[in-house]
Amino acid sequence: MTRFALPRKRSVIAVVAAIAMLAAGLWLARPASADAPPEGIDVSGHQGDVDWGAVAGAGIQFAMIKATEGTSYTNDHFAQQYVGSYEAGLIRGAYHFGLPNVSSGADQANYLVDHGGGWSADNQTLPATLDIEWNPYGAACYGMSAGSLVAWTHDFLNTYKARTGRDALVYTAASWWNDCMAGSTDFVASNPLWIAHYGVSTPNMPNGWPVYTFWQYTSTGSVPGVSGNCDRNIFNGSRDRLIALANNTP
Numbered sequence: 001m002t003r004f005a006l007p008r009k010r011s012v013i014a015v016v017a018a019i020a021m022l023a024a025g026l027w028l029a030r031p032a033s034a035d036a037p038p039e040g041i042d043v044s045g046h047q048g049d050v051d052w053g054a055v056a057g058a059g060i061q062f063a064m065i066k067a068t069e070g071t072s073y074t075n076d077h078f079a080q081q082y083v084g085s086y087e088a089g090l091i092r093g094a095y096h097f098g099l100p101n102v103s104s105g106a107d108q109a110n111y112l113v114d115h116g117g118g119w120s121a122d123n124q125t126l127p128a129t130l131d132i133e134w135n136p137y138g139a140a141c142y143g144m145s146a147g148s149l150v151a152w153t154h155d156f157l158n159t160y161k162a163r164t165g166r167d168a169l170v171y172t173a174a175s176w177w178n179d180c181m182a183g184s185t186d187f188v189a190s191n192p193l194w195i196a197h198y199g200v201s202t203p204n205m206p207n208g209w210p211v212y213t214f215w216q217y218t219s220t221g222s223v224p225g226v227s228g229n230c231d232r233n234i235f236n237g238s239r240d241r242l243i244a245l246a247n248n249t250p
Contacts, residue, residue: 035238038062041223042095042216042231045075052088054225061239062091064129064194064214067117069097071107074115082116086124091246093126095171098156100132101142105155109163119164126246127166129194130156133176146182153181157191166248169194169213174204183207192245194233212236213245 039059043050044066055063063085066075075081078094085092094117098108109130117128132153135142141149153170160168170187171194177183185208192213197203203215214233221232235242244250 035240037237038091038235038239038242040064040091040214040233040235041221041226042066042233043081043226045077047081047226047228047230048077049080050077050084050227051225052084052090055085055223056088056090058224060090060223062093062126062233062235062242064093064095064126064233067094067096067128068108068112068115070099070102071111073097078116089124091124091126091242093129093169095129095131095169098130098132098152099135099137099142100144100149100152101135101138105152105157106159109156109159109168113160113163119166121247123243123247127164127168127248128160129169129171130160131171133172133196140176141180144180146180146184149181150184150186153184154186157187167191171196171216172206173197174206177206181206 038061040062041055041060042064063081065078065081065085067078067082068074082092082094094112096108096112096117098105112128119125119127130153132149134140144152157168157170160166167190170191173196183206188208193206193209193211194214194216195203195205195209195212196216198216198218203212203217205212213236215236216231216233218232220229223230223232
């Protein structure tokens, strides 16, 4: 997901009552003991075209695929990766690398949707993800205050929901969120969390989120059909719950 290995996160965990979260409509995965949690990958233009038949044959059940960044970059391999994963039977989702210091959240959400990051109720398409984390081009927090970053994130997520009818996922790391977003809890009740934390048995959580929906646990995974390393992820629940998240059903 990132252009560099994520540092080990500082542990900052704030427990929020799960009942209140469910009442607010958050998609929290519901683990089912009868099913192993689905494994997935995420890819970008760095991986090039992917042999999705080989990926599916290796037991991978979902794929997150970079679509856009800012308002000027699109993944040249997005069509092959997004359509190919669907045709191989994987559950797929697009993601957008946010650059809050470049343009408004609304502009970037519209750019994502206009370039393939929408949603459809087809059993295999997840709502897209906003990837918001360390700035790879400059100051870690984009030279912006926490309040400005929170407002930008609201702008992006509200626009995406207005365009698609779905709440986007949020991808981040606990240390970045707690530092740059001042541990905002504004999105806990609406946007499923995709957390990044490597080399641990349990990921650190950003302030407010009691559970993750997806966990990116390594950036050096190896999967048949993918050139070089790729990020590996796990869903916090059963395959039935993953399909329910895709379809927006209880």
